[in-house]
Amino acid sequence: MENRYKTTGKTARSILATLPMFLIIVVFSTQGNFAFADTAQALAWIVNTAFFTLIFFLMLYKGKTDRYRAIAFGTSAVLFAVGFMSNLIEIRGSINYDTTTIYNCDIPFCHIVTTMVIIPAAIKQTIIFSGSLSDGYASISSMLVIVFVAAVLLGRAFCSWGCFYGGWDDATSRIKSRPVIKRINQSFKYFSFAMLILMALWSAESLVPQYCNWLCPFKAVTEGEKIVDATTLIKNIIFYTLFIALCIVLPILTKKRIQCATFCPMGALLSLFNKINIFEVALDEDKCKKCNKCVSKCPLMAINKNHKPSMTCAKCGKCIDNCPSEALNYRIRGTSAKVSASTARIIFLHLAYSFMVIFLGSCAYGGLTTIFRLIF
Known part of the structure; x- marks a missing residue:
């Protein structure tokens, strides 16, 4: 009887804690627009809302962060690709861009470009990206604001909770059990x-975002440069090769997020913001048994030889979920590791998941709408 009461109380607390998130999901997945164009769009909203709400409830009720975060994160990455490419086809008739697209400034701004526009903007007062400054889909100004807010509030947690690319190598790194x-x-x-x-x-130096121009693996699942000569052919070969190698093959073989951990300049920039971010994954050294499970499980190789998360930690929660002695927990920076870990976790989850819902939820909604329209 006592266990039943405990279970009932836990369920009730989890439901109550989920309610504010449910309201955020309801509103922001459609960006406040409930004038559905058709049945497919309405069904997409219902499925999207139910999915993200259930994931958050399970995080709270089961006490496991990474297990359920990964489901939402990976699903969002795939649905983003579907919705993004569908949106490009609707707007300009193709997922490929060419010189006309560049001259018309019709390329959506990607958050990774932030790493390449800061210096030219500061020194030469030049935005080196062929996108709309304030209008249209994924404008430069709106994306820069989102990136800045994410950097301050989440630090590198953005790479596990908000990046619409990160779900690819996060998901493929889980395919093999060992x-x-x-x-x-x-x-x-x-x-x-x-x-x-x-x-x-x-x-x-070149006034061209060169990572996007030559090295971005995600051109393979978003928009690629139209092949018109040998140079654009080589670029596309590089894009697809890097995607297959860094986002599929190597993550499967290593169980690590190789693209995010070793190749992404945005991840490095956000790691610097981890130094000022108020949330961290902290080690209680009194509980640590030095079993090295956290070191082996960390997908970003962010835990050092002293079993402490480093500045490259993306706060995915995998080490916390797998620590047998509960020595690792979310913590509000400046407080003792002995301060209620559950309180810090609840606060962090509400913030990080809110960002996921606002930033990725609408992307997933768009992808679901595309899929349901194809079905129905």
């Missing part, structure tokens, strides 16, 4: 900082 390549030099994670510096300087 890694084929078991030993990886953790120093590889610092290559992303080299990429950040190289791309920022190269782009500033």
Whole structure:
């Protein structure tokens, strides 16, 4: 009888804590527009709302963060790609861009471009991106505001809760139960900082966002440059090769998020914001048994030899879920590790998941709408 009362109380508390998130999901998944164009769009809203609400409830009720976050994160990445490409076809008739698209400034602004536009904007007062400054889909100004807010509020947690690309290697890194390549030099994670510096300087010198121009793996699942000559052919080969290698093959073989951990300049930039972000994953050294499970499980190789999360931690919660002694927990920076971990977790989850719903929920809604229209 006592256990039943405890279960009932836990369920009630989880439902109550989910209600504010439910309201956020209801409103922001459609950006406040409930004038559905057709049945497919209405059905997409119902499914989207139910899905994100259930995921958040399960996080609270089951006490597992990463297990359920990964489901929403990976699903959102795929649905974003579907919705994004569908939107491009509707707007301009193709997922590929060409010189006309560039001259018309019709390319949606991607958050990764932030790493390449800062120096030219500051020094030369030039925005080196062929997108709309304030109007249209994914304008430069709106995306820069979103990136800045995410950097301050979440730090590198954006890479596990808000990035519409990160779900790809997050999902593929979970396909195999055990890694084929078991030993990886953790120093590889610092290559992303080299990429950040190289791309920022190269782009500033050439006044072209060179990561987007030559090296972005996600051109394979969003928009690619139209093949009109040998150069554009080579670019597309590079895009698809990098996507297959960094987002599919290597994550499967290593169980690590190789693209995000080693190649993405945005991840490196957001790691710097981890230094000022109020949330962190903290280690209670009194509880730690030094079993190294956290080190082996971390998908970003962000836990050092002392079992403490480093500045590259994306706060995905995988180490917390897998720690047998509950030595790792979310913490509000500046407070003791002994302060209620559950309180810090609840606050962090509401903030991080709200961002996921606002930033990715509408993308998932668009993807679902596209799928349901194809079905019905």
